[in-house]
Amino acid sequence: MTHISISIIGTGNMGQALADLAGKGGNTVELIGSSGVDKAVTSDIVVLAVPYPAVGQVIAQRGAQLAGKVVVDITNPLNFETFDSVTVPADSSAAAELPDSRAVKAFNTNFAGTLTTGTVGGQPTTVLLAGDDADTKALLAGVIMAAGLRAVNAGGLKRAREPAALGFLQLTLAAGEKTSWTGGFTLAQ
Amino acid sequence: MTHISISIIGTGNMGQALADLAGKGGNTVELIGSSGVDKAVTSDIVVLAVPYPAVGQVIAQRGAQLAGKVVVDITNPLNFETFDSVTVPADSSAAAELPDSRAVKAFNTNFAGTLTTGTVGGQPTTVLLAGDDADTKALLAGVIMAAGLRAVNAGGLKRAREPAALGFLQLTLAAGEKTSWTGGFTLAQ
Numbered sequence: 287m288t289h290i291s292i293s294i295i296g297t298g299n300m301g302q303a304l305a306d307l308a309g310k311g312g313n314t315v316e317l318i319g320s321s322g323v324d325k326a327v328t329s330d331i332v333v334l335a336v337p338y339p340a341v342g343q344v345i346a347q348r349g350a351q352l353a354g355k356v357v358v359d360i361t362n363p364l365n366f367e368t369f370d371s372v373t374v375p376a377d378s379s380a381a382a383e384l385p386d387s388r389a390v391k392a393f394n395t396n397f398a399g400t401l402t403t404g405t406v407g408g409q410p411t412t413v414l415l416a417g418d419d420a421d422t423k424a425l426l427a428g429v430i431m432a433a434g435l436r437a438v439n440a441g442g443l444k445r446a447r448e449p450a451a452l453g454f455l456q457l458t459l460a461a462g463e464k465t466s467w468t469g470g471f472t473l474a475q
Numbered sequence: 476m477t478h479i480s481i482s483i484i485g486t487g488n489m490g491q492a493l494a495d496l497a498g499k500g501g502n503t504v505e506l507i508g509s510s511g512v513d514k515a516v517t518s519d520i521v522v523l524a525v526p527y528p529a530v531g532q533v534i535a536q537r538g539a540q541l542a543g544k545v546v547v548d549i550t551n552p553l554n555f556e557t558f559d560s561v562t563v564p565a566d567s568s569a570a571a572e573l574p575d576s577r578a579v580k581a582f583n584t585n586f587a588g589t590l591t592t593g594t595v596g597g598q599p600t601t602v603l604l605a606g607d608d609a610d611t612k613a614l615l616a617g618v619i620m621a622a623g624l625r626a627v628n629a630g631g632l633k634r635a636r637e638p639a640a641l642g643f644l645q646l647t648l649a650a651g652e653k654t655s656w657t658g659g660f661t662l663a664q
Binding site: 406407408409414438439440441445447448449450451452454455458459462464465466469470471472473474475 | 595596597598603627628629630634636637638639640641643644647648651653654655658659660661662663664
């Protein structure tokens with residue numbers, strides 16, 4: 287497998303879980319927190335592991351650096367004050383707003399714990415990928431599968447809204463103790 | 476358990492699977508096809524097991540009969556010509572349009588095969604219920620659990636759009652052979 291470099295912006299539980307996951311395949315991983323805001327990202331893949339409201343800020347700060355890179359948006363459009371979903375244009379996601387980048391929506395239906403363990407309810411954790419560029423999705427799928435998880439192509443960026451809805455539903459179910467933070471939805475084959 | 480009568484309108488694979496499921500708990504079940512359009516429904520629970528575009532027609536035909544009953548909407552707002560999701564008002568579903576009824580959105584994230592077998596990927600099949608009336612959801616949950624499946628309260632009707640998105644995503648994944656028609660998403664605990 288080609289050696290891939292991955293920058294993860296955001297050091298929360300998702301950022302840490304993704305750094306762990308990406309490292310399993312022998313890739314070069316850097317985890318960038320708020321103190322690294324002045325450090326330019328040069329990796330093949332840049333993961334925006336920040337809450338949805340912060341995506342715009344990261345894009346504003348790093349727009350030129352992100353041009354041409356694979357940019358992975360893991361966010362769900364969630365209002366963290368009301369814990370309600372935020373209405374976004376039906377055919378877009380935060381990643382779709384990125385200029386001149388190969389955007390993929392991914393990991394937004396996965397809890398951090400299931401990325402680390404690689405299993406949900408006895409099945410391999412499934413990562414849904416939505417994006418318009420097939421090569422980009424294949425590159426990211428390779429990183430995911432090298433860590434022992436499943437990667438499933440959920441379609442183009444137009445399809446990003448359905449995984450986002452699934453991710454939001456899963457958050458509300460976990461918050462309501464209808465599922466656990468190490469559980470959630472899994473895709474049977 | 477209280478004896479419950481259930482009318483299922485629609486004799487497709489979902490209607491038949493739901494009739495089978497509802498009968499397992501010893502309830503009285505009637506399955507009504509297009510030849511039964513003149514037969515009034517008098518059951519406690521009425522399940523609209525018809526495709527989304529037909530819901531409006533059933534409501535127009537049976538509006539008065541449905542008043543006060545538990546009406547279960549299993550549909551996903553899907554355009555069957557383009558196999559694309561249909562934009563509906565964010566906070567509504569077909570069931571929300573029913574006048575004076577206790578509407579529940581349910582079974583729209585379940586494939587017929589998994590209602591019949593009661594399992595998905597080694598877990599009990601989970602039915603997500605969205606509705607505004609707690610007693611109504613509890614009644615329907617009882618029918619589901621009596622058949623050995625899991626019922627999970629996904630919130631009010633406002634939450635019906637997220638299961639709808641999950642259901643649509645699942646259909647596209649099955650159509651694309653990313654999961655099977657006896658598989659799909661399951662909720663781990």
